[in-house]
Amino acid sequence: MSNASDPTIMSTPAVDRTGPDTDILLATEGLTKHFGGLTAVDSVDLSVKEGELRCLIGPNGAGKSTLLDLITGQLESSEGSIYFDGMDLTDLDTHERIDAGLSVKFQSPHVYEDLSVTENLQIPLQRTDRDVNETINRTLDRIGLSARRDVQAAELSHGQQQRLEIGMATTLDPELLLLDEPVAGMSVEETNEVAELIQSLNDDGMALVVIEHDMEFVDEISQQVTVLNQGEIFRQGTIEEIQDDPDVRRIYLGEEA
Numbered sequence: 449m450s451n452a453s454d455p456t457i458m459s460t461p462a463v464d465r466t467g468p469d470t471d472i473l474l475a476t477e478g479l480t481k482h483f484g485g486l487t488a489v490d491s492v493d494l495s496v497k498e499g500e501l502r503c504l505i506g507p508n509g510a511g512k513s514t515l516l517d518l519i520t521g522q523l524e525s526s527e528g529s530i531y532f533d534g535m536d537l538t539d540l541d542t543h544e545r546i547d548a549g550l551s552v553k554f555q556s557p558h559v560y561e562d563l564s565v566t567e568n569l570q571i572p573l574q575r576t577d578r579d580v581n582e583t584i585n586r587t588l589d590r591i592g593l594s595a596r597r598d599v600q601a602a603e604l605s606h607g608q609q610q611r612l613e614i615g616m617a618t619t620l621d622p623e624l625l626l627l628d629e630p631v632a633g634m635s636v637e638e639t640n641e642v643a644e645l646i647q648s649l650n651d652d653g654m655a656l657v658v659i660e661h662d663m664e665f666v667d668e669i670s671q672q673v674t675v676l677n678q679g680e681i682f683r684q685g686t687i688e689e690i691q692d693d694p695d696v697r698r699i700y701l702g703e704e705a
C-alpha cells in the first residue's frame with residue numbers, strides 16, 4: 449500500500465523513511481516503553497526491508513514481545529515513532545495499522561474452537577470486498593488444511609491450529625507479518641510444516657518478523673537476525689554472524705566469551 453498520492457502524507461518524514469523511494473518497509477525510531485521504573489524497550493531503531501524475513505532473538509525479558517506489541521499498537525509507546533510503508537503509525541490504533549498492511553499472530557492460538565476451519569478463515573474477510581471463496585481456497589492450500597476445511601477448529605492438532613491462525617493473519621495478504629514464537633510447543637514435524645509455510649509466505653513477497661527462541665528454527669528460516677538485550681538492540685547480522693559472535697553467545701546462550 450502506498451500513500452504517494454496523498455500530499456499531506458507526502459510532506460511527513462514518514463515517507464522519507466519508509467516511502468516509495470526506499471526499500472525500508474518498517475522503521476522504528478527511538479522506540480521506548482517504560483513500565484514504571486523498568487525500561488522494557490529502550491530507544492530501539494529497527495528496520496525491516498520489503499520482503500525481508502527477520503528473526504528477533506534475545507534472552508528472556510529482553511523486550512521482544514513488548515517491541516512487537518508496540519509495533520502492532522497493543523501497547524502505547526512511551527517515546528519514539530513507528531513508520532510503515534510511508535505512514536506514521538505511532539498514533540494509530542491496531543485496526544488502522546492492520547488496514548495499513550500489518551498483521552500479527554500471537555504466541556498462543558486464538559482460533560475460534562466452535563467454528564470450522566473455513567468459518568475461522570471467513571472472520572478476517574468480513575470487511576473486505578474480495579472474492580471470499582477464492583481467498584479461502586487459496587489460504588487453505590497455503591496452510592495445508594484443504595482436506596480439513598469443514599472440521600471444527602477444536603478437533604485440530606496444536607500445529608494445525610497455529611497454521612490456521614497464520615492463515616487467518618494472512619488472508620488479507622499483509623505486507624508485513626509479525627509472529628511471536630510460532631513453533632513453541634510443537635513437534636519436529638509440526639515445526640517443519642510451519643517453517644515451510646513461513647518460507648512460502650516470504651517467497652510470495654511477504655516481509656516477516658519472527659520472535660523465536662529455537663536457534664535451529666532461526667537457522668532454518670532466517671535471512672537476518674536482530675538480537676535484543678535489556679530492551680536494546682545488541683547485535684544485527686546474518687544468522688552465521690550472530691551465531692559466531694562471542695558476545696551474543698555470552699548474553700544469549702549463557703556461554704562465557
Ligand SMILES: Nc1ncnc2c1ncn2[C@@H]1O[C@H](COP(=O)(O)OP(=O)(O)OP(=O)(O)O)[C@@H](O)[C@H]1O
Pocket residue numbers: 483486488506507508509510511512513514515
Ligand atoms: N505489562 C507489563 N507490566 C510490567 N512489566 C512488564 C509488562 N510486560 C513486560 N514487562 C517486563 O518487561 C520486560 C520485557 O518483557 P518481554 O515480555 O517483552 O520480554 P521478552 O524478550 O519477550 O521475554 P520472553 O522471551 O521471556 O517472552 C520484562 O522485564 C518483563 O517483566
